[in-house]
Amino acid sequence: MEIVYYIILIPMVYVAFAVFFVGTGVRLVKLFREPRNPTTLQIFPDKRPRWMWALHDTFLLPTVRRHNPIFWVFLMLFHISFLLLIIGHLELIGDFRIFQIVQHEVFLGNGFVGLILSISLLFFLFRRFASPNRDLSVPEDYYLLILLFLTVFFGSQMDWARRWYDYGNLSVVEYREYLSSLLYLKPHLSPDLTSSGHSFMLVLHVFFANLFLMFFPFSQIMHSFLSLPMNKLRRG
Amino acid sequence: MDQKTRDELLKLFQGKLNEAMKFYLETCTRCGVCTEACHVYASMGQIKYIAAYRHEIVRRIYKKYFKGRGKIWPSVGEARELSEMALEELYEAAYSCTGCRRCMVYCPFGIDTQMIMSIAKLLLIGAHTEPEILTLLADTSVEKGKSLELFKEGFLTGIKNLEKEVVKKWKIEAGETAIPVDVDGADLLYVALAGAHSIVPAAAIFNAAGENWTLSFFEAVNFGAFVGDPTKTKLILDRIVKEAKRLKVKEVCICECGTAFRVMKQLSGKQPFEVSSITEVHSRYLREGRIKVDKSKFKEPITYHDPCQIARNGGVIDEPRYILNRLSDDFREMSPEPKYNWCCGGGGGLVALGEDNLDFRMKSAKVKADQVQETGAKILTTACENCHTQLSDLNSHYEMGVEVKFLSSMVADALMQ
Numbered sequence: 088m089e090i091v092y093y094i095i096l097i098p099m100v101y102v103a104f105a106v107f108f109v110g111t112g113v114r115l116v117k118l119f120r121e122p123r124n125p126t127t128l129q130i131f132p133d134k135r136p137r138w139m140w141a142l143h144d145t146f147l148l149p150t151v152r153r154h155n156p157i158f159w160v161f162l163m164l165f166h167i168s169f170l171l172l173i174i175g176h177l178e179l180i181g182d183f184r185i186f187q188i189v190q191h192e193v194f195l196g197n198g199f200v201g202l203i204l205s206i207s208l209l210f211f212l213f214r215r216f217a218s219p220n221r222d223l224s225v226p227e228d229y230y231l232l233i234l235l236f237l238t239v240f241f242g243s244q245m246d247w248a249r250r251w252y253d254y255g256n257l258s259v260v261e262y263r264e265y266l267s268s269l270l271y272l273k274p275h276l277s278p279d280l281t282s283s284g285h286s287f288m289l290v291l292h293v294f295f296a297n298l299f300l301m302f303f304p305f306s307q308i309m310h311s312f313l314s315l316p317m318n319k320l321r322r323g
Numbered sequence: 324m325d326q327k328t329r330d331e332l333l334k335l336f337q338g339k340l341n342e343a344m345k346f347y348l349e350t351c352t353r354c355g356v357c358t359e360a361c362h363v364y365a366s367m368g369q370i371k372y373i374a375a376y377r378h379e380i381v382r383r384i385y386k387k388y389f390k391g392r393g394k395i396w397p398s399v400g401e402a403r404e405l406s407e408m409a410l411e412e413l414y415e416a417a418y419s420c421t422g423c424r425r426c427m428v429y430c431p432f433g434i435d436t437q438m439i440m441s442i443a444k445l446l447l448i449g450a451h452t453e454p455e456i457l458t459l460l461a462d463t464s465v466e467k468g469k470s471l472e473l474f475k476e477g478f479l480t481g482i483k484n485l486e487k488e489v490v491k492k493w494k495i496e497a498g499e500t501a502i503p504v505d506v507d508g509a510d511l512l513y514v515a516l517a518g519a520h521s522i523v524p525a526a527a528i529f530n531a532a533g534e535n536w537t538l539s540f541f542e543a544v545n546f547g548a549f550v551g552d553p554t555k556t557k558l559i560l561d562r563i564v565k566e567a568k569r570l571k572v573k574e575v576c577i578c579e580c581g582t583a584f585r586v587m588k589q590l591s592g593k594q595p596f597e598v599s600s601i602t603e604v605h606s607r608y609l610r611e612g613r614i615k616v617d618k619s620k621f622k623e624p625i626t627y628h629d630p631c632q633i634a635r636n637g638g639v640i641d642e643p644r645y646i647l648n649r650l651s652d653d654f655r656e657m658s659p660e661p662k663y664n665w666c667c668g669g670g671g672g673l674v675a676l677g678e679d680n681l682d683f684r685m686k687s688a689k690v691k692a693d694q695v696q697e698t699g700a701k702i703l704t705t706a707c708e709n710c711h712t713q714l715s716d717l718n719s720h721y722e723m724g725v726e727v728k729f730l731s732s733m734v735a736d737a738l739m740q
C-alpha cells in the first residue's frame with residue numbers, strides 16, 4: 088500500500104503538472120499561431136470599448152443569465168469558488184501576505200468553498216441527465232464532471248474533518264510540509280501524512296486531481312483560456 | 324467511401340481550420356444554452372436542430388482526424404469516421420441551418436454556427452453531394468464575369484425597357500438618363516439583382532436625390548456564398564470589385580440582398596471605395612434632405628423584419644428605423660432587440676432551393692409567422708430579397724393577411740417631387 092501512496096503523492100503529481108503545463112502551453116501557442124479569420128465575426132450592434140464588453144461577456148456570462156438564470160447562479164458560484172479554491176491551494180504551500188488582506192484561516196472559506204463546488208458540480212452533472220442536454224453531451228462532459236466532483240469531494244472531506252468534526256491528526260502544518268517539499272524538488276512524505284486515519288482521503292484527492300490536470304489540456308475545459316479571445320471575436 | 328476520397332475531403336476540412344474555427348471546434352461545453360436560439364428547433368422541436376447538435380456533427384469528425392485524442396481515445400468525445408452516412412448528417416445539419424447566427428448571441432463563448440456549417444458545406448461540395456442548383460447558379464455568375472461582352476447587348480436592351488417605369492415614379496430632365504450604365508467617374512455604383520423590382524424603385528430614388536450613379540452589369544447575389552464555396556464566392560465578388568475600380572467610383576451600394584451586402588462589406592478587404600447597403604443610402608438621403616417622402620402614403624401599421632445578414636451580422640440597424648419613422652407614425656418593432664429577431668427561415672440558400680424544401684421552410688419558420696402576427700401590423704417590410712420571398716411564402720402559408728413589401732419600394736412610392 089505504501090508504494091501506491093508514494094506513487095500517487097509524488098511521481099504522479101509531477102507527471103500531472105508537467106502534462107498540464109506543457110500540454111496547455113503547447114496547445115495554446117499552436118492555436119494562437121493559426122491564421123486569423125479574414126473577415127470580422129462580430130455580432131451587431133457595435134458597443135465600445137469592445138475589449139471591455141468582451142471581458143464583461145467572459146466573466147459575467149450575461150447570455151446565460153438571460154436565458155437560463157438558475158444555471159447562471161450555479162455557474163457563477165462555481166467559477167468564483169474555483170478561483171478561491173486556487174488561492175486556498177496556494178496557501179497550502181506557504182503564506183501569501185496579499186491573500187490575508189481579508190483575514191482568514193487556511194483553508195479559506197470555512198469549508199463552504201468545497202460545499203458550493205460539490206453542489207454545483209452535482210447540479211451540472213444531473214442537468215445533463217435530462218433531454219435535450221443529454222442528447223448534446225458526450226462522455227467527456229460526464230467524465231470531467233465526475234472527476235472534478237470526486238476531487239472536490241475528497242478535498243472538502245479533509246477540510247470539513249478539521250473544522251466540522253474536530254479531527255486534528257492532519258493539519259495545515261503537514262500539508263505545507265508536503266507541498267513545499269514537492270515545490271522545492273525535495274519530495275518528502277512524513278509518516279503523519281500517510282498513516283493517519285484520513286490519509287486515504289488525501290491520496291484519493293490527489294489521485295483524482297492528477298487525472299483532471301492531465302485531461303485538462305485536451306478537453307473542453309480549455310474554455311478557461313479560449314473564452315476571452317472568442318468573446319472578443321464576437322464583440323469585433 | 325474510399326480512402327482517396329476521404330483524404331481529399333479531409334484536405335478541404337484542413338483548409339478551413341484557421342484560428343477562429345479551431346476556437347469554435349475546441350470549446351463548446353455542450354451546456355445547451357443555445358437550445359432555444361434556433362428558429363428551426365423552436366418551431367419543430369427536434370433535437371437535431373439545436374445549434375450545438377449541428378456543430379457536434381462536424382466536431383466529431385474534427386475530433387477523429389485533427390485531435391490526438393481521436394487516435395488514443397476516440398470514444399471520450401464520440402469521434403466519428405468520415406463516411407457516407409456522416410455526409411448525409413452533414414447535409415441535414417447544414418441545409419437546415421440558415422446561417423442566421425442567432426445562436427451565436429446566446430452562446431456564452433459566442434460560437435459561430437454558420438462558420439462551422441461552412442465546413443459541412445465545403446465537404447459536401449468536395450463529395451459532389453451539395454444541392455446542384457446552387458452550384459449551377461454560382462457557375463453561371465462566374466461565367467458572366469468572364470465573358471461580359473456576350474451578354475452586354477441583351478442587358479442594355481433590358482435596361483432601356485425599364486427606363487419608362489423609372490420615369491413614371493420620378494420625372495427627370497430632358498437629356499438625362501433614367502438608368503445610367505457604365506459611367507466612368509460616377510460617385511456611386513449600384514449593384515442590383517436581376518429583376519425590375521430591384522432596379523426601378525432604386526433608380527427613381529437615386530434620380531430624385533440627384534445622385535451621380537451608375538448601374539452595375541452584374542447582379543449582387545452571391546450563390547458561391549450560399550453553397551459555401553470560398554473560391555467561387557471570391558470570383559463572384561471580384562467581378563464587382565473590378566468594375567468599381569474600373570469606373571473609379573467612391574461608393575458601392577448593394578441592393579436589398581443580405582448575403583451580397585455582408586460578403587461585399589466584410590470580404591472585399593481594403594478598397595478605394597466604401598461599401599453600403601441601399602438602406603443606409605436611403606436613410607442618408609432623407610437625413611440630408613436630398614429626398615422627401617410623404618407620410619400619408621402608408622396609413623396602416625408597419626413592421627420591419629431585420630434581415631440577419633444585414634442587421635445582426637452586418638450592423639445596419641438604426642437606418643431602416645429612421646426611414647420607417649419618416650414613412651409612418653405607426654411603426655411597430657417585432658423584437659425588443661434587433662439582434663434577437665427571429666430569422667425568416669429562408670437564408671443560407673434555402674429559398675434558392677425552391678419548391679423542394681418549401682414544406683421545411685414553412686414548418687421551420689412558424690415562430691417567425693407568430694412573431695409578425697403579434698405586432699398586428701398590416702404591412703410587413705424588409706430589405707432582403709431572400710427574406711422577402713420567404714416572408715411572402717409564409718404569408719400565404721399561414722394566411723397572415725399582411726402585405727409584404729421591400730423597404731426601398733416603399734420609399735420610392737412615397738417620394739415627393
Ligand code: HEM
Nearest residue numbers: 145146162169211228232235308310311314352353354431
Ligand atoms: C474566464 C474563464 C471561464 C469562463 C468564461 C468559463 C465559462 C464557463 C461556462 C459558460 C460554462 C458552462 C458550460 C457547462 O455547463 O458545461 C462553464 C462550465 C464549467 N467551467 Fe468554466 N469558465 C471559465 C473558467 C473555468 C476554469 C478556470 C475552470 C477550471 C477548471 C472551469 C471549469 C468549468 C467546469 C468544470 C464547468 C462545468 C462543466 C460542465 O457543466 O460540464 N471554467 N464555464
Ligand code: SF4
Nearest residue numbers: 351353354355357430
Ligand atoms: S451555448 Fe455555446 S457552448 Fe453551450 S452548447 Fe451551445 S454552442 Fe456549445
Ligand code: SF4
Nearest residue numbers: 361420421423424426
Ligand atoms: S445559425 Fe441560425 S439556423 Fe443555424 S443553428 Fe444557429 S440559429 Fe439555427
